[in-house]
Structure formats: structure tokens, C-alpha cells
Amino acid sequence: MGLMARLFDLLFGPGLRELRKTVEVFRENTEAGEIRAAQARAAALHQFGAEFYPTQRGRFDRLMDAVNRLPRPGLALGTLGLFVAAMADPAWFATRMQGIALVPDPLWWLLGAIVSFYFGARHQAKGQEFQSRLTETIARVPQVMTNVAVLERLGERADTGSDATLALDTLTPKHNRALEDWRETR
Template sequence: MGLIGQIFGMGGTAKQIGEAVGGVAEVIVGNRAERDAAAAAQITGAVSQFEGEFASAGALWFDRFVNGLNRLPRPMLALGTLGLFAYAMAEPAGFSTRMQGLGLVPEPLWWLLGAIVSFYFGARELHHQRTRTAVTLARAATAAVKSADPAPAATALAMPLLAPETKPAVTETRAEDPDFNAAVEEWRRLGA
């Protein structure tokens, strides 16, 4: 390649043209590595902020008691179902009498029971999933900040995490006009 470059006289010129094109492309597109580093620093800063917001203040004895109480229904349901099988084998006549009694329960009541149980376990699972996610993200951010170079963390803390507050263009409200819509008025004023 060096010989061909010398023959055509473009040895250093081709390199300079390549660097110039790379510089122009970087101006237009931007440096991806720098963008990724800035995005990572911003995410690290946001997660470290979440760490402070979602940090547990320490569970009191009542919180621990209620958490323990909330852990009882699932094992009780599982053991109760196994107990029904044992009861059916031990005393089939009594079991069939009780199952006939359950057959008399109206269907809407079963739907209500299903909804209550579903919402109870669903809400409980959602609460614990949110708690686990917040704690995991907070720990990951702390580990990333402690192990990383302090410069990106300082950059992330210096970056604004939220958009600057802007005052809405339409501030007046017309209480006497029930059809007034501030968003539509602003849209009309902007000529859209």
C-alpha cells in the first residue's frame, strides 16, 4: 500500500482526507462513545438519586409482624388443600357433605372470592417486586459509582435530570366558559 500511495502521490493526503471526513461525520452524527458515556453517567446519577428516595428507613417491629402475617395465607392455602385430600380419604361421608354445601354457594360469590384473592396476592407481589427492583437499582448504582472513575459521577451529578421548568403559555382560565381548553387555545395560538 505504501508503494501505490507513493506512485499516486496520495500517501499523506489520503490519510488527511480520511481524518477530515471522520471529523465532519463526528460533527454531524456525534461521537457515539461520548454519547454513551454521557447517557451512562446520567443514568447512574438518576439511579443514585432513586437510592436516596427509596432507601428503607428501617422496619419497626410492627412492620416485621405484618410482613410475617402476610406470609401466612399462601402456605395455609397449600396445606389446607392437602388437608382436604387427607380428610376426603379419612372420612369420605363428611367430606362429601361439606362439598355438597360448597356446591350450594352461588356463583357470583365465587367470583367475588376469586377477585379478592387475586387482588390480594397481585397487590402484594407488585409491592414486593417494586421494593426489590428499587433496592437492586440502588445497590447497582452505588457499586457503579464506587468502582468507577469519579469524573463521570461528578459529571452526572452536574447534569440536570429533569427538563427546566417552563411556565405554560396560557395561564388564564375562564371559569365562566365550560368549553375552554387551555391546551387547545395554546395550540391555536401557535398556529398549528
């Protein structure tokens, strides 16, 4: 690079920087373009992750999360309770079911819509949470691949081929002056 830099300084003198700027008007600097693209990808991943994982969650958010966890267990336990009530007191259960039979159809439709929207929204929120975790996992892939390559290199051993002497030399410990001195002092 030094020779080429000197050659360009000789040819273009102090105007080399201006020549670069002029060329970059017509052709993008590839290295700078790749840096900008990598920064844009990193910023998009960071923004995507921040959207689904707020850093500060207040008491109200935690309370709402707890309340949102109640309907599914409530529906399941309520249904089991109806079975228990039907077995424990059939007459009482039949009376209650006659009352439910009087509920008008539009009210049943409204209940169905509310339950559908609740579980649909929950399904969508859980799907988005899964996608954000998947994005974080994918973002860690290059580091994991680097770690795997380093570990594979650490596990490689020298190939001694068919040379038995060389193989024995690699497995037999050599003369260690420091170890011998230490043993003598003990």
C-alpha cells in the same frame, strides 16, 4: 495554565471573573454542568433506594409483614388438608363439599377477586423490590470495574521476551543484606 492565566490577567486585568460570568450567561460551564448532572443522578438513585427500603421499621410493620406471609402457605396446606380429609373420611368430606356447592356464584367471584388482588399486589411489591435491588447493583458497577482493573494490574508480570537471562533474573532472589543480618543473629 499559569502562562494562560497571566496572559488573561494582562489582557483583561481584574475583570477576568466578570468576563467568565458574562460568557457563562451565553454558554454553560461544561464542568459545572457535569457536576450538577452527576449530583442529580446520585440524588435520584438515593431517593429511589430510600423509597423501597425504609430505614426504621416498627413493630406494626414487622407484624403486618408476618401476617402477609400467611395466606400462601395457608392455601397450600389447606388444599393438602382437603386431600387428606377426603382419604380419611370420604362421607364427611362429601358432606362438606355439598355445602360448598350451595355457595352462590357472586360470593365465589368476590373470593376470586380478593385472592387475585392479594397475589397481584404481592407480585407488584416483589417486582419493585427486585428493581430497587437491581438499581443498587448497577450503582456499584463502576466501583467493581475499578477494583477489577486494579486486580488485573496487580496480576500483570513483566514480559521478558526471549531473553533467558532476564527471565532468570526476575525469578531468582537477589542479595538481601537485611535477611542475611537477621540470619546471622539467629
